[in-house]
Amino acid sequence: xxxxxxxxxxxxxxxxxxxxxxxxxxxxxxxxxxxxxxxxxxxxxxxxxxxxxxxxxxxxxxxxxxxxxxxxxxxxxxxxxxxxxxxxxxxxxxxxxxxxxxxxxxxxxxxxxxxxxxxxxxxxxxxxxxxxxxxxxxxxxxxxxxxxxxxxxxxxxxxxxxxxxxxxxxxxxxxxxxxxxxxxxxxxxxxxxxxxxxxxxxxxxxxxxxxxxxxxxxxxxxxxxxxxxxxxxxxxxxxxxxxxxxxxxxxxxxxxxxxxxxxxxxxxxxxxxxxxxxxxxxxxxxxxxxxxx
Ligand SMILES: Cc1cc2nc3c(=O)[nH]c(=O)nc-3n(C[C@H](O)[C@H](O)[C@H](O)COP(=O)(O)OP(=O)(O)OC[C@H]3O[C@@H](n4cnc5c(N)ncnc54)[C@H](O)[C@@H]3O)c2cc1C
Numbered sequence: 001x002x003x004x005x006x007x008x009x010x011x012x013x014x015x016x017x018x019x020x021x022x023x024x025x026x027x028x029x030x031x032x033x034x035x036x037x038x039x040x041x042x043x044x045x046x047x048x049x050x051x052x053x054x055x056x057x058x059x060x061x062x063x064x065x066x067x068x069x070x071x072x073x074x075x076x077x078x079x080x081x082x083x084x085x086x087x088x089x090x091x092x093x094x095x096x097x098x099x100x101x102x103x104x105x106x107x108x109x110x111x112x113x114x115x116x117x118x119x120x121x122x123x124x125x126x127x128x129x130x131x132x133x134x135x136x137x138x139x140x141x142x143x144x145x146x147x148x149x150x151x152x153x154x155x156x157x158x159x160x161x162x163x164x165x166x167x168x169x170x171x172x173x174x175x176x177x178x179x180x181x182x183x184x185x186x187x188x189x190x191x192x193x194x195x196x197x198x199x200x201x202x203x204x205x206x207x208x209x210x211x212x213x214x215x216x217x218x219x220x221x222x223x224x225x226x227x228x229x230x231x232x233x234x235x236x237x238x239x240x241x242x243x244x245x246x247x248x249x250x251x252x253x254x255x256x257x258x259x260x261x262x263x264x265x266x267x268x269x270x271x272x273x274x275x276x277x278x279x280x281x282x283x284x285x286x287x288x289x290x291x292x293x
Pocket of ligand 1: 031032033034036037039040077078081103104105109112113115117118119120121126127164168169170171196197198
């Protein structure tokens with residue numbers, strides 16, 4: 001059922017975070033707008049009916065992509081998906097993040113859509129979530145009561161829901177420098193090569209310890225209410241050599257531990273099978289990539 005629209009829709013472009021907090025605190029029906037590629041669609045479909053649109057795009061500095069103070073990389077929440085895809089620093093240090101950006105939507109969508117919007121929209125299939133969680137990214141949040149940091153893997157609380165309160169703004173994502181000898185990869189599976197939401201997407205980061213897997217982070221999308229780490233699968237491979245049999249077992253465990261639903265994009269059984277396939281392929285793709293130094 002469509003939500004009833006308020007009689008008058010207000011619109012603001014606050015020039016600072018402080019002014020944005022003031023509006024968000026004052027107007028309980030306010031909704032943040034970044035690129036608008038999710039918000040506008042939801043409004044048109046009658047799924048949401050904000051009383052006030054707070055366009056945060058004029059707040060300076062929130063689109064920066066660059067080294068973060070403690071090492072690693074900072075991606076501003078307002079950085080567009082297209083700028084992440086094109087960024088030399090992202091491509092060199094975190095190629096799977098650039099690749100995930102490249103596979104999101106179409107060129108016009110990527111030129112408007114922001115990283116922050118993709119994460120705050122909290123779709124289980126959001127393409128930026130899986131690689132950033134695999135890399136151990138941190139969400140930096142600001143609100144009227146101050147700043148806080150949350151591990152990105154703990155940021156999502158349900159479809160369309162995050163840890164953010166109504167008055168808080170995601171300001172940037174911090175990705176720690178990748179550990180030495182680590183390998184990573186992202187894969188997206190859907191009916192079409194582009195312009196399609198993933199049926200399943202997945203990312204991996206593997207750290208080698210000699211010939212054994214020292215650590216692995218396997219993150220699955222569109223197979224649970226939120227992007228999920230396949231922790232049982234990670235335990236299976238950790239401390240073992242990465243070879244056909246161990247990878248096969250790991251992929252099977254990942255397929256068992258995810259909790260997909262059936263929808264227009266695929267049945268739950270199909271999604272499980274795709275997790276099995278993607279996790280196997282992720283190991284091959286990651287180990288075929290250049291390790292971080
Ligand atoms: C044709 C089309 C194709 C698409 N294809 C894909 C795809 O392949 N993969 C994919 O993952 N997505 C896809 N999307 C979805 C969408 O483009 C992305 O989720 C996009 O990154 C959202 O960013 P935005 O800046 O447009 O967000 P907005 O629509 O502006 O906002 C999204 C939500 O986040 C909130 N928000 C935004 N920024 C902040 C912030 N900094 N702090 C707090 N809250 C904030 C808003 O209030 C809103 O609830 C597609 C959309 C379209 C229309």
